[in-house]
Structures are given as structure tokens and as C-alpha cells.
Amino acid sequence: MKIVIVGSGNVAFHLSKALFEADVQISQIAARNIEHAQEIANQVNSGFVTFEHIDPNADIYILAIKDDALPSVAKFLFGKIDENALVIHTSGSMSISILEKYFDNVGCIYPLQTFSKQKSINYQSIPFFITSNLLSVQEILLSLASRISKNVSLINDNQRLAIHIAAVFVCNFTNHMMTIGSEILHHHFLSFDILKPLIQETVEKAMKFDPIEVQTGPAVRKDVDVMKKHLEFLKLHPDFQNIYKDISESIIEMNEKK
Numbered sequence: 001m002k003i004v005i006v007g008s009g010n011v012a013f014h015l016s017k018a019l020f021e022a023d024v025q026i027s028q029i030a031a032r033n034i035e036h037a038q039e040i041a042n043q044v045n046s047g048f049v050t051f052e053h054i055d056p057n058a059d060i061y062i063l064a065i066k067d068d069a070l071p072s073v074a075k076f077l078f079g080k081i082d083e084n085a086l087v088i089h090t091s092g093s094m095s096i097s098i099l100e101k102y103f104d105n106v107g108c109i110y111p112l113q114t115f116s117k118q119k120s121i122n123y124q125s126i127p128f129f130i131t132s133n134l135l136s137v138q139e140i141l142l143s144l145a146s147r148i149s150k151n152v153s154l155i156n157d158n159q160r161l162a163i164h165i166a167a168v169f170v171c172n173f174t175n176h177m178m179t180i181g182s183e184i185l186h187h188h189f190l191s192f193d194i195l196k197p198l199i200q201e202t203v204e205k206a207m208k209f210d211p212i213e214v215q216t217g218p219a220v221r222k223d224v225d226v227m228k229k230h231l232e233f234l235k236l237h238p239d240f241q242n243i244y245k246d247i248s249e250s251i252i253e254m255n256e257k258k
Helices: 010-021 034-044 065-079 136-146 157-187 192-208 224-233 237-257
Strands: 005-006 025-030 047-049 060-063 085-087 107-109 127-132 152-155
Touching: 005 010, 005 047, 010 025, 010 034, 010 107, 025 034, 025 157, 034 047, 047 237, 060 065, 065 085, 085 136, 085 237, 107 136, 127 136, 127 157, 136 152, 157 192
Parallel strands: 005 025, 005 060, 025 047, 060 085, 085 107, 127 152
Antiparallel strands: 107 127
């Protein structure tokens, strides 16, 4: 099958590499940024083109692009590619109905992982989630994803959205909290490295136990005096103060319900 990857960001980069390592041939990398497309193409022995020169006769088009670009790119491809082609996206939050407006065979292949071009990943361990509008599409996507990963599941649009929201909390928000911690330490001439053993232990506990069962800190203890002291310390960082208040209140409320 002729597969075209549309996009040149982190997901496009890693999905292309994963397919290539699974001996799946990618015929083209198509992107607005031709330099980024070439960067990926060079690593997976593929051609590279701008959107305007995309192959109109490929079998599968994988739209690994930003969510807000999906509607416009799908509309752009309509009439320019074979009407029987399979068109899928990789978004965690967008319904496949965004593609059904233009194409008959649509779906989603969603890899649940945080991707950065500078870090290599074991693709076999990544959960891949499949959504499709037809049984025939489902079979193709299951076969394709199973070449990449040992962990492939079928879900619907709403389940995928729930997974994506949960992932934002445990990944993106957690990383942002570490960024704030780093800022606080650097402001007082301290290295972020001193937090790394704590981060490692926190993650290991979350992997082994239900996170709510191993929650620690002044909020879960309702140690009001300590929290007031922390908030006073953060008075020069009102944004950090607000985050501290909101998260502490959430911890207290959630543990009271428990």
C-alpha cells in the first residue's frame, strides 16, 4: 500500500519512524514546511512534497497535524485525492466525523504518548487506539497499528476524548508543575536536579498504586499553617499562588470524597 504522512511535527516524525522500523513503506511526507518534511523523509527513505504536490493516488493518508488544522486540510484534500482512499487522523480530541464530511473511508490511529523529536521511544510499548467508521477500515487500521505496537485497542470518539483529557492532566499539567518547581528553585539559585529523586519516587508510586491512595503533602493533611506560609512565600508570583490554591483545594475536596 502507498501511505502518505501529512504533517511534519512530533507525531508525524515518530509515527513515520515507527512505521519505517516496522517495514511499512511510506511513499511521501507532505507538509507546508518543506524543510521539516525533508528532515523526516531522509530518515524513512521517503519522498517529500508540499501539500500542493501530494500524491493523488495513495491508499492511506495519515493526517498527523494540529487539531485546528484538520478541518482545513481535509477540505483541501477533498477532490485532490482518490475518493476511495482511506483518510485518518491522529488526534486525541477530534471526532472522525470531521473527515466523514469529505471522505467515505475514515478513522483515527491515536498513539498515547508524549513525543519529542530529540528523544527516541520504544514504539512496541505505546498504547495505540483505533476508531473507524467502517469494519473494513477497522481491519486495516488494526493490522497497521499491530505492526507498530503490541498494545492496540478499539475505542469510540468519546472514549478517545476522555483518554486525551486524562493524558493532559497526567502529562502536560504534570510537566508544567515541574516547570514551576524549576522556576522557583532557579530564582533562589538552586538546581532542579535536587527534585529528580522525588519525581522518580512519585511516578513509581503512581505506577504501582492508585494515585489517590498515595497522595501526600500539606493539602491532604489539611495543614493550613504550612499552606499559608507557602502562599506568603509565593506573593511575588501571583500566578503560582493561584495554581497552588486551586490544586490544594482540589486535593482537599477529592480526599474528603474518598
